[in-house]
Amino acid sequence: MKPARNLVQSLQPQAITSPESLLNAGLIPPDHLAAVSEASATLPISITSHIAGLIDPALPDSPIAKQFVPAGLENNKQDGELADPIGDIPHSPIAGIVHRYPDRVLLTPVLTCPVYCRFCFRREAVGDGLLTGTDLDAALDYIRNHAEIWEVILSGGDPLIMSPRRLTQIIDALDKIDHVAVIRIHTRVPVVDPIRITDSLVTALKRKTPVYIVLHCNHADELVLEAEQAIATLVDHGFPMLSQSVLLKGINDDPEVMAALMKKLVSSRVKPYYLHHGDKAQGTSHFRTTLAAGRAIVAKLRGRLSGLCQPTYMLDIPGGHGKVPAAEDYLQATDDDDWVVNDWQGNTHIYHD
Numbered sequence: 001m002k003p004a005r006n007l008v009q010s011l012q013p014q015a016i017t018s019p020e021s022l023l024n025a026g027l028i029p030p031d032h033l034a035a036v037s038e039a040s041a042t043l044p045i046s047i048t049s050h051i052a053g054l055i056d057p058a059l060p061d062s063p064i065a066k067q068f069v070p071a072g073l074e075n076n077k078q079d080g081e082l083a084d085p086i087g088d089i090p091h092s093p094i095a096g097i098v099h100r101y102p103d104r105v106l107l108t109p110v111l112t113c114p115v116y117c118r119f120c121f122r123r124e125a126v127g128d129g130l131l132t133g134t135d136l137d138a139a140l141d142y143i144r145n146h147a148e149i150w151e152v153i154l155s156g157g158d159p160l161i162m163s164p165r166r167l168t169q170i171i172d173a174l175d176k177i178d179h180v181a182v183i184r185i186h187t188r189v190p191v192v193d194p195i196r197i198t199d200s201l202v203t204a205l206k207r208k209t210p211v212y213i214v215l216h217c218n219h220a221d222e223l224v225l226e227a228e229q230a231i232a233t234l235v236d237h238g239f240p241m242l243s244q245s246v247l248l249k250g251i252n253d254d255p256e257v258m259a260a261l262m263k264k265l266v267s268s269r270v271k272p273y274y275l276h277h278g279d280k281a282q283g284t285s286h287f288r289t290t291l292a293a294g295r296a297i298v299a300k301l302r303g304r305l306s307g308l309c310q311p312t313y314m315l316d317i318p319g320g321h322g323k324v325p326a327a328e329d330y331l332q333a334t335d336d337d338d339w340v341v342n343d344w345q346g347n348t349h350i351y352h353d
């Protein structure tokens with residue numbers, strides 16, 4: 001990786017990128033400065049002007065502030081927390097590639113993000129950095145030489161922070177690989193820096209290979225007018241949009257809050273896809289709920305929300321063993337050919353096979 005420079009798009013100055021600028025903006029009190037400086041040595045600080053505009057300094061526990069304003073709690077590392085919690089490194093054959101499942105790879109051309117989410121599971125990896133031209137060529141060659149790769153997931157960092165010129169190079173290269181049928185882009189840009197969703201960005205992404213966009217969004221308060229307009233631009237240009245959210249203590253670990261998020265995503269034409277259980281990244285225990293709490297929240301969504309609004313609750317098994325659905329099982333087999341089936345209201349029924 002080399003420092004990101006002109007190949008990363010800079011449309012507006014970052015509003016807040018240092019502990020001192022947090023202090024000047026009134027987002028931390030003076031006595032938090034030392035602890036926040038320590039936290040920023042692991043995960044940099046970046047809060048876009050757009051996100052800064054959504055934070056009321058008088059409400060430090062608001063869902064937006066808690067996601068982006070660093071806290072001293074990040075310096076508390078717990079037993080069992082890992083620097084590489086989902087095991088990307090063992091599955092990375094070369095720089096910029098994570099190949100965990102046979103038919104798809106993660107391509108990480110950039111490690112920079114417009115914002116740094118304080119619960120980030122790649123907190124030890126993200127920061128300034130762009131794959132070198134040589135490493136990017138090697139990563140694309142890896143995809144070319146593995147005919148079993150059906151889908152390429154652009155992640156990072158945030159791929160949509162790259163300039164349209166750099167994105168065009170990458171999407172063009174992938175579009176020319178016959179066995180790559182789908183490109184997926186994981187991004188937070190439409191909600192954290194919506195001004196970046198421009199016509200030239202759309203042009204950079206549009207090819208014959210379908211490009212799916214997966215929006216990372218954790219609270220309905222992120223879906224303000226500018227974000228909804230950015231999403232509408234992408235959907236109107238034909239990009240299917242899905243969402244991924246992280247279950248976060250004190251931010252969205254409430255059935256009503258979660259329901260409001262999922263409904264707002266769907267009404268913005270984004271289909272809820274995954275709700276991730278918090279990964280065991282170092283210094284993130286203050287964001288993690290228990291699995292039991294997550295399962296209870298998801299169970300309350302079932303039956304009360306349209307099927308369109310249901311995310312799949314997922315646990316990434318620490319150590320790189322992949323994801324598994326984590327929600328309650330509604331069916332239990334009996335010894336004969338019967339199943340006990342629980343409905344959404346808690347009643348049980350017998351289904352005979």
Ligand code: SF4
Pocket residue numbers: 112113114115116117120121122123126156157158188216
């Ligand atoms: S945008 Fe994604 S990769 Fe970047 S800090 Fe947030 S969660 Fe991590």
